[in-house]
């Protein structure tokens with residue numbers, strides 16, 4: 001499963017975002033380091049369900065009227081303060097926890113109500129733009145220290161006649177989530193001395209930074225948009241490439257109201273309906289959230305997840321079925337599963353994603369929309385419904 005981590009300063013709202021996005025109960029508090037051990041749970045990205053192209057909705061638990069929710073893993077880690085790579089705050093532990101993440105949502109308190117150390121201060125008194133760079137810096141330095149620690153071994157390996165720098169670096173960096181392809185791409189981008197013993201600290205730092213960019217893309221969640229001066233959000237947007245204004249707190253309130261049966265809302269919608277009895281203060285609170293949503297096109301929580309998975313990680317959703325006419329599995333469930341795959345994936349990749357046995361026994365695939373066979377190297381597209389014919393059962 002794809003894994004997305006929430007990272008950022010203490011008190012930025014990571015656990016609130018996590019709770020809203022997973023509906024798991026975790027501790028939230030207006031003080032730094034509320035979270036100590038990482039929380040790991042299931043959240044979803046939202047996409048258009050292929051059942052919208054048929055007469056009837058599929059009825060899958062993860063489909064609400066054609067809004068399809070596809071599972072991903074979400075990770076909520078302890079807050080990060082400058083100097084973490086040297087053990088400040090809770091130190092390196094959660095940097096290590098970020099290793100399995102495919103991408104990072106950097107949660108920033110856009111209201112400027114949290115200082116550098118994560119302590120609450122008056123709204124507007126801290127400049128959130130100053131928080132942007134340090135996560136990357138901390139991660140780069142932490143990775144550089146791993147490279148540094150292992151360099152002796154690379155130098156030793158380089159004395160062997162069949163030394164291959166790609167292989168050695170891949171072996172060293174698999175632990176931080178780098179694949180052979182990541183290493184190859186990075187080595188193509190950076191200029192480096194042929195012999196490992198000639199590498200300087202700077203060479204190693206550059207390698208670490210490039211590996212980080214390749215393996216841990218980061219986008220910014222400008223949280224607490226409900227109380228943030230608008231100017232702060234504009235400046236964050238000028239300073240970082242992808243910034244999603246959000247109110248994690250607002251999303252959490254909505255999801256709780258849905259659970260209580262008083263609000264009709266699907267995560268990612270840009271508005272909601274009040275359908276049950278609410279007290280006056282509750283109604284005021286909900287109307288306040290509605291205003292924030294109108295300004296930013298929703299609470300931003302679902303959008304942040306969708307953006308990082310579909311736009312930054314370039315994933316598509318494909319739906320394996322057994323019956324290409326009814327789009328069902330063997331038990332008659334319509335569109336039973338949705339799989340996220342990197343853009344460019346083929347039917348065979350989908351087969352492996354379903355099960356390695358299905359992949360190994362792959363014979364051919366049928367596009368269930370067109371009802372025709374497709375070649376093994378066809379690139380799948382978002383929303384494809386595919387029957388896989390395999391010798392494995």
Ligand SMILES: Nc1nc2c(ncn2[C@@H]2O[C@H](COP(=O)(O)OP(=O)(O)OP(=O)(O)O)[C@@H](O)[C@H]2O)c(=O)[nH]1
Nearest residue numbers: 010011012013014015016029033034035079248249
């Ligand atoms: N106004 C407002 N407050 C929020 C929002 N999201 C979170 N908060 C508040 O910010 C404070 C910190 O929230 P947490 O979710 O515990 O923050 P965290 O980033 O997990 O903090 P640590 O675990 O200490 O690193 C709490 O008082 C939340 O209620 C939001 O969207 N708007």
Ligand SMILES: [Mg+2]
Nearest residue numbers: 014015034035
């Ligand atoms: Mg927390």
